[in-house]
Amino acid sequence: MADFPAMDRRGLQILTRQECDDLLAQGKIGRIGLQVAGETLVLPVLYCYVGGTVAFRTAPGEKLDSAWVKAPASFEIDEWDLGQRTGWSVLVKGRFEEVSDPEEVAALEQSGLESWTPEVSHTTWVRITPTSITGRRIALQRF
Amino acid sequence: MADFPAMDRRGLQILTRQECDDLLAQGKIGRIGLQVAGETLVLPVLYCYVGGTVAFRTAPGEKLDSAWVKAPASFEIDEWDLGQRTGWSVLVKGRFEEVSDPEEVAALEQSGLESWTPEVSHTTWVRITPTSITGRRIALQRF
Numbered sequence: 001m002a003d004f005p006a007m008d009r010r011g012l013q014i015l016t017r018q019e020c021d022d023l024l025a026q027g028k029i030g031r032i033g034l035q036v037a038g039e040t041l042v043l044p045v046l047y048c049y050v051g052g053t054v055a056f057r058t059a060p061g062e063k064l065d066s067a068w069v070k071a072p073a074s075f076e077i078d079e080w081d082l083g084q085r086t087g088w089s090v091l092v093k094g095r096f097e098e099v100s101d102p103e104e105v106a107a108l109e110q111s112g113l114e115s116w117t118p119e120v121s122h123t124t125w126v127r128i129t130p131t132s133i134t135g136r137r138i139a140l141q142r143f
Numbered sequence: 144m145a146d147f148p149a150m151d152r153r154g155l156q157i158l159t160r161q162e163c164d165d166l167l168a169q170g171k172i173g174r175i176g177l178q179v180a181g182e183t184l185v186l187p188v189l190y191c192y193v194g195g196t197v198a199f200r201t202a203p204g205e206k207l208d209s210a211w212v213k214a215p216a217s218f219e220i221d222e223w224d225l226g227q228r229t230g231w232s233v234l235v236k237g238r239f240e241e242v243s244d245p246e247e248v249a250a251l252e253q254s255g256l257e258s259w260t261p262e263v264s265h266t267t268w269v270r271i272t273p274t275s276i277t278g279r280r281i282a283l284q285r286f
Binding site: 010011012028029031032033034035038039040041042043044059072073074075076078080082085087089091093114116117138 | 153154155171172174175176177178181182183184185186187202215216217218219221223225228230232234236257259260281
């Protein structure tokens with residue numbers, strides 16, 4: 001007998017933590033949400049999901065650098081099929097933290113995360129250690 | 144002679160306002176960034192870009208309702224080609240505002256924006272009147 005997924009009151013399927021973890025592990029691009037000088041920004045990043053944390057590179061000297069360390073953070077991934085009107089999203093909440101330990105940096109460098117910005121030679125790793133991970137799926141043909 | 148696009152210091156092409164407008168007009172799904180109780184959230188929405196504003200539906204009674212009205216808002220769309228390592232993103236900054244004028248609501252209802260959440264019968268329109276619209280494109284094979 002199939003397990004019926006839990007639904008929220010909008011009719012969206014609630015993803016399990018395992019489903020969220022799997023989607024995070026499979027993804028390559030997500031979006032960070034952060035506050036800078038009273039503004040809320042949403043910016044895409046190439047990321048990797050290693051050891052239960054979301055990690056990505058940022059260029060030193062960018063205006064975000066000083067602002068986001070230890071700041072409340074969120075990270076979102078999603079995927080949509082417009083023809084089928086289906087899709088899902090996963091939201092990670094936590095805090096940004098610069099990765100400074102050389103061993104941890106070395107481990108992240110070996111994660112295989114690509115950089116698409118060739119003009120930036122030196123980068124800093126930032127990670128989000130999640131305080132919550134939640135996800136929803138819209139699937140009209142769900143049964 | 145081709146115009147060479149403006150680049151930022153990371154080597155990203157700076158999209159013109161017209162390019163951003165065109166991408167916003169073509170898109171269907173984006174993500175709002177907002178602050179709720181000290182947390183930064185990034186949530187996907189189906190949207191339409193009408194009269195220079197980003198508009199979307201939300202269900203009354205959701206916890207976000209009261210929080211986001213007049214709050215600093217951002218809205219992001221993007222698209223990626225992982226194989227080609229190319230993509231673009233557009234960021235709209237502004238403030239959320241509930242659309243209450245019946246004529247404006249009627250105009251939005253005629254925009255053709257779909258709803259993918261069948262359990263929600265009555266919805267409220269929220270819009271973001273932009274204070275800034277910016278975009279970037281990563282295109283390694285750009286010349």
